[in-house]
Amino acid sequence: MKKTLLTLILLSSVVYAVYAAKHETISAPATSTIKTAENDDEASADNSDDQMSADITSQNIVKMNFSSLVVKNFSFQYERVLVPKLSACLGIRFMPKSGLPFSGTVASKIEEDDDNDDATTQFIKKMDMGGWAITPELRYYFGRGNGKGFYAGLFVRYERFDLNSVYVYKDDNNVTTNIGFDGHYSSAGVGLMIGSQFMLSSRFTLDWWILGPYYAKPKVELSGSGFNLSDKDRDQLNENLNGIEIDFSSFKTTSVVSNTTASLKVDGGSLPLVRGFGLCLGFRF
Template sequence: MKKNFTKNSIILLTIMLLSAAVSVNAQENKPETESKNLVKWNFAALALKNYSFQYERAIGKKISVAVGVRFAPKSGVPFPGQVEKLIDDEDTWNSIKDFKTGNTAITPEIRFYMGKGVFRGFYVAPFVRYSKYTAEVPYTFDVEVGGTTRTETMPLSGDVTALTGGLLFGAQWKLSKLVYLDWWILGPNYGTSSGNISGKKTLNSEEQQALRESLEDLSDLPLVKTKYEVDGEGAKVDFDGPWAGLRAGLSVGFRF
């Protein structure tokens, strides 16, 4: 997906959500006497080395709009043991185990509360998410020449962007006059992704062929499709195809 198409898509989808929210809000006649704003910190996201925050505003008796921002500094693969089992290929895992990634994401949504009023009780929330992941990996591969084998490393770096849409199911409780607890129970989302990583290094013919054979194993990675190019000056790996994710979390909020 082209970058300009991705940006235009997130803007269009956000406008559609906000337009729908304003349309519903126009039908609400009862005034809101309490403050209409919540700011929240998703402290559960720290388990994945993410910093996640959300702003929510009431626009009707049982309706609100929200926008979330998430970012993570570049770090190693979270839960490496589980990821290794998911890949289930020792050579592929050894090539990417030193992988480092960071990410940013923005997530607008509109919430429909099922209880007596906004900010409290069970809710459903359609949302869209634009994410960008930066990647850095010292990719290792084996070169066999004359019956001997040596290990070479190709430094690869780049980014992948994803645009997804989904539906979040959650519940929110009022703990005190100003403090709330928000549980994102489950938010499956699906969409598209694209991007690439590349690296520069002088390679002879044997090294080029060995790197091609090693990169072929990347086809085992879940959820993404890959294609690669290798020449005497380095390599480039393109990622393209579907992208799926799950939103979940536990946030503490302050009403103002």
């Protein structure tokens, strides 16, 4: 009896196992497919919700412009999304004291006479420059906005840089006098920036400054001392400095020279400049 009962139990177990295996083989793929589709939809919805949430709640972006490092500048920007299509930005740029960028190009624009030799050209090439700039900007985004996509921005820029160089004055007897000049360059301008900002992820952005033309009114003020010139050399130096002409603008150069001091000012014109090209990596929060 016990053997018969054990046999029936084993037989029932085998039949149930076979039935269960067949049922799983038939129904499992459909169930798996349904669950997979449901999971994909849920994941897609979650990702969409996360992105939308990031767009709505993450209205601040801090950025660094890596392309400015080429000209020895450290450039940063903070952007705040005000409404979907409008944002406000504040940029700040630092330049440690170093040689004047593109000094050879600037020097080539200086017109000199034969009497002045190449003293002014060398003065420009020897110049060191360092300082800062600040740039508020108001941006309008086309498309959906929220800090993404193509934009146009109206900006103003103020910058101030310290300058120093040495002017080598040569008298009629070829005796040279080194005159150290110190001062600053400042300018204020307004312009238009066009660019595009991409979301690399829900938190990281890439801001491409395509082109930012602007007009600025620069001004240079320099002063020198620590020398002692004769009256004749004083007048000659004053003539040399006043005779500097810049052939790409309406700048006017004026100088005041005494036997022991000298001052040089350059102003009076507006200059077309360009802000950009820029590639800024940002973090959104």
